[in-house]
Amino acid sequence: MSYTIALNFEDGVSRFIQCNENEKVLDAAYRQKINLPMDCSDGVCGTCKCRCETGNFDLGDDYLEDALSEQEREKGLVLTCQMIPESDCVIAVPVSSAMCKTGNETFRTELISVEHLSASAIELRLRLQDHPGIAFLSGQYVNIQLPGSDITRAYSFSSLPGAEELSFLIRNVPDGLMSTWLSRRAKPGDNLTLTGPQGSFYLREVVRPVLMLAGGTGLAPFLSMLRTMMRTGVHYPIHLVYGVTLDTDRVKLDELDMLVEQIPQFSYRVCVADTHSTAERKGYVTQHIDDAMLNGGDVDVYLCGPPPMVEAVMRYFSEKTITPQNFHYEKFTPQAIREAS
Template identity: 60%
Template sequence: MCYTIALNFEDGVTRFVDCKAGEKVLDAAFRNKINLPMDCSDGVCGTCKCRAESGSYDMGDDYIEDALTEDEAESGLVLTCQMIPSSDCVISVPVTAASCKTGQQVFAATVTRIEPHQDAAVVLELAVDGAAPAFLPGQYVNIGVPGSGDHRSYSFSSAPGEGDLGFLIKKIPGGLMSSWLARAKPGDRLDLTGPMGSFYLRGGEGPLLFLAGGTGLAPFLSMLEVLARAGSQRQIHLIYGVTRDQDLVLVDELAAYAGRLPNFTFATVVADAASDHPRKGWVTQHMPDEMLAAGGVDVYLCGPPPMVDAVRGYLDESGIRPASFHYEKFTPNAPLKAIA
């Protein structure tokens, strides 16, 4: 039996390693040519201390209090030289990937479908060469724009483990990627680098509130697919906010998830006051009070900086304290900083 361990480095790079039953994470990483921080490897120095974001594991009792206190262990800190996983795990590593002598993965893919949605967005689908890339639902990759020597960053809208990758890309007049997509065709080749980002779906059983702005819907489609395949019984509500009516895309996919996930609901919101949409304004005006008041809700937010700042301000001013709050800001060109 093997478990998959996602190592999230502080510079946003994520690497996946296989960990054999009974194997310590530090040893598994080293076997996969990733040199995690370490000194003694005996549970004495604390140099290998990281944070377990999710998963089950055994720390044993062969380490000293100075290396990892009881309070630290209870808060999720681990010593990778002692940690033996009993499930797939996600571990936050407090150093850069380069300092561990590893880096971003690069893989090639072929364009299989380009579907414009008026002047709002483009659905881009790619077939990967070789094995499907591993990533966490919600993460993103850098896609090289052919002939430019530059790249743009986009969240996966497809689920991990698939050879066919999906992306929802905002149309930017005169934009580098938008201009290329206007002339691209199936069969064109692209280079991708990643995965990256600390905005991804965590485990748990509590209710989920997803807040998507524009093409910030993409990572939530990946999350919903993972939840649907797992047969999740969690209460999930998604609010999809856009500026104009024509910016509402892939609503049919949300409706399909409502049929697959028994406790999933969603609402669309249009900011344009001239719209005939039944819900107008901002996502903060349509957040479910009963869901927030009940407590224990995990909030995920992905959208442009003004939307993210508005939601953060609303939660602070309203005194709402979610069980966890994860967000990612993005500009038309690339994601900014994701805070878990």
């Protein structure tokens, strides 16, 4: 038996390793040529201290209090030289990937299709050439290289982790380099290079109600998260409020309907900002969040959209004087993705 351990470095790079039964994380990482911080490797110095964000493990008692205090342990800190996983885990490593002599992986893919879902959204589907699947955390992104150049653009997966076929929901930016290539030149069989995965915006263990707020093609990471929930099962209410500018910007509603059928705890609503919309709900996402969705603050909020939307949601929570238990967000611009949690 082995467990998959996601190592998330502070520069946004994620690497995935396999940890054997009764194997310590530090040893597993070294075996797979990732040099996690260490000095003594005996639970004495605390140099290998990281934070376990999800998963079960055994730390034992064979380490010094000076290396890891009880208060630190209660906050999820671990010593990787002592940590023996008992499930898949996600570990935040407080140094850059370069310091651990690792970095992003590179993947070669073949273009399957480009579909214009609307004037503002393109769905890109790719097939991996040299790997059976890319390990990533639902919500993360990769950098896709524009063919014939060194230019890359960052896009969130909308597909399931590990799938051989990858999908991305891409904003169609007028005169954008990637948008123009996809619209005018791309054809099935073209090769695209991906690097990653990256990002601190990803689905954590569902231990309370979840509120998802998506703006436009910011729906992409939520499709990946919901597909993961459909596979693993959830026991808490999951609400999605999906905001777009125009009626024609609404995409993937058939898939959302399918997810409602497959995930009994999931519901969603769509709102359209255009005042001339024929939609049932008009306005912005902050106008369509019910108090029940907030669960008195005992809720994990995930937000992905353009900067004005992210800032509006932050003002909304400030004005309502509600602090969610956890608030994870990602805001994107036409040329980049930035994350914060």
